Amino acid sequence: MDVDRDAELERQEEFLDSEEVFRRNACTIIEEMLELNNDPTEHTTFLVDEVLHCIFFLGNINKPIITPEEIVNDEEMLNCLKRIFPRAFRLFSSQLPKRDPFSCVLDMIVHLTGESNEDQIIEQLRNLNTQLARGEENHLVPSVICVSQNTQRRGSARHYGLSMSTSGKTPGQIMVAASCFSAWDSDVADAVMTYYPNKQKKPYFDGRINLPKYVRCEAFNLYDRSPKAPCKSCGDLFGLATTETKGWAHGNCAEVGSVSNLFKNEEEVQVQAQSQSDTVTKPENRKRVRERVRNHLKMLLKEKNFSWDNKFYPDIVFNL
Ligand SMILES: [Zn+2]
Numbered sequence: 001m002d003v004d005r006d007a008e009l010e011r012q013e014e015f016l017d018s019e020e021v022f023r024r025n026a027c028t029i030i031e032e033m034l035e036l037n038n039d040p041t042e043h044t045t046f047l048v049d050e051v052l053h054c055i056f057f058l059g060n061i062n063k064p065i066i067t068p069e070e071i072v073n074d075e076e077m078l079n080c081l082k083r084i085f086p087r088a089f090r091l092f093s094s095q096l097p098k099r100d101p102f103s104c105v106l107d108m109i110v111h112l113t114g115e116s117n118e119d120q121i122i123e124q125l126r127n128l129n130t131q132l133a134r135g136e137e138n139h140l141v142p143s144v145i146c147v148s149q150n151t152q153r154r155g156s157a158r159h160y161g162l163s164m165s166t167s168g169k170t171p172g173q174i175m176v177a178a179s180c181f182s183a184w185d186s187d188v189a190d191a192v193m194t195y196y197p198n199k200q201k202k203p204y205f206d207g208r209i210n211l212p213k214y215v216r217c218e219a220f221n222l223y224d225r226s227p228k229a230p231c232k233s234c235g236d237l238f239g240l241a242t243t244e245t246k247g248w249a250h251g252n253c254a255e256v257g258s259v260s261n262l263f264k265n266e267e268e269v270q271v272q273a274q275s276q277s278d279t280v281t282k283p284e285n286r287k288r289v290r291e292r293v294r295n296h297l298k299m300l301l302k303e304k305n306f307s308w309d310n311k312f313y314p315d316i317v318f319n320l
Contacts, residue, residue, distance in 0.1 A: 016135035022062060022167075024133040025140040026055045026071045029101055030081075032128055036108050044108060049085050051104040053313045055140070056092035058101070058171055061304040068092070087314065093306070095313040098182040100175045102142045102165035103257055115158045118147060122225065125162075129222050137167040144228055146219040146254035148262040150269050157265060161257025162222075169249075170300050173197055176251035177297035181290075182312040185263040187274045188256060191237045193289045195250035197296045199233070205289040206277035210239035211259070215269060219254050230255060238273075290320050 016024075033051050037044045059066035068089060072078040082089050106125070113121050122145060132141050142162040150156045166172050176196060180189040190207025211217055217240060219228040230240040233247030234255045263270040279285050301308050310318045 016133055018135060018137045018139070018167075019062070019064065019066060021133045021135035021137060022059065022066055022139040023071055026059065026066075026101075027073075028128075028131050028133075029055065029105060029140060030072065032131075033105060033108060036112060043111065047104050047108045047111075049088050050097070050313070051101050052081065052085050052088040053092050053095070054097035054099070054101045054104065056088060057095075057097050057313075058140075058166060060093055061171060061174070061306055091313055094309045095311045096178045096182075096301075096308060097175070098312045098316065099179050099257075100165045101140055102162050103183070106160055106162050106257075110160055115160070116155075118158055121160065122220065122222075126222055126225070139167040140165050141167075142254070143222055144219050144254040145222055146217065146258035148218075148255075148258040149216040150214065150262070150266050151216050152214045159258055159261035159265060161254045161259070161261060163248075163254040164252045170303065172249065172252055174297060174300050174304075176249065177293050177300075178312060179251065180293060181318055182316050184256070184260040185270070187263055187270060188237075188260040190275065190280055190286075190289075192251040192256065193293050195233070195236065196293055197249075199247070199249060201236070202289060202292075204279060205285050206279045207275045207289075208239065208277075209237060209259070209273050209275060211273050212269065215262070215273070217255060217259060217262075287320055294318075294320065 029051065033048045037048050055071065056068045059068065059071055069078060072081060105128070109121055109124050113124065125145060129141065134141070142165040144163040146161045148159045164172050164175060166175055176192065180192055180196070184192070187207065187209060191209045194202055194205055194207045217238065219230065220226065221228050229244055230242040231244050231247040231253060232242065233250045234240050234253050235242045235244070236247070237250060238255060238259060240255070298308070312318065
């Protein structure tokens with residue numbers, strides 16, 4: 001990076017307030033997704049719809065509220081989006097997203113690039129990442145990518161995940177709970193719910209996963225591609241060896257989405273890795289832990305004045 005660009009970035013960082021960082025990054029992500037969808041299929045269009053809903057939701061729970069009109073300030077584009085994706089505009093203020101926005105971007109990139117092209121996928125994400133604005137709060141910016149793979153089989157598929165791309169404690173906690181209930185594999189959700197929301201292991205529920213040694217679960221810093229050791233929380237969740245003594249809130253790391261995708265596609269690994277504790281097989285325990293997570297989620301939504309209709313966008317009705 002040259003000196004001029006360094007100075008320029010510093011200047012930008014100094015002056016961008018939190019709202020402006022959110023607005024700019026939201027806009028960059030939407031434009032990128034529209035560009036990636038230039039040869040639309042049902043699946044890729046679905047992902048654009050999902051990312052719009054999610055970004056508008058996050059804008060809506062931001063303080064101050066950032067409206068879709070403030071995010072997409074080109075009127076022609078706004079009207080066009082409203083015409084093609086009316087449900088995202090209608091339901092961002094009543095339904096919860098299933099996952100954070102960059103999970104949708106990641107899905108799109110992996111879908112278009114092909115899961116085996118790891119270098120290309122990481123480079124594309126890094127490239128997009130450098131276009132995102134930074135400020136006091138880094139809204140909508142993931143920092144780590146994780147790749148999981150069953151190395152017992154030659155040429156086995158790679159499964160990706162990113163660290164949470166929301167900013168601030170409450171949006172992150174909302175997205176983790178929402179993903180537990182709708183997006184993540186149920187064993188991964190069990191592991192996360194074992195610790196959610198206060199990083200304390202519940203005495204009555206132990207969904208901890210123990211990934212077999214043959215599973216590659218490797219994280220990289222998106223900034224410089226350097227390897228990133230699992231944090232303590234990921235050690236708790238997946239039995240990953242680490243010397244880290246600090247941990248992010250359980251569910252925030254790239255490992256979680258990546259292992260969830262691995263489990264959804266590799267049943268053999270899942271069966272070997274899943275919790276052996278009889279606390280998770282008892283329906284009353286699962287109900288209790290889900291109630292605990294739901295209550296916390298509802299409390300956070302209330303704080304944000306969000307009245308939830310018990311649905312995840314699109315088309316999942318929440319049941320305990
Ligand atoms: Zn972690």
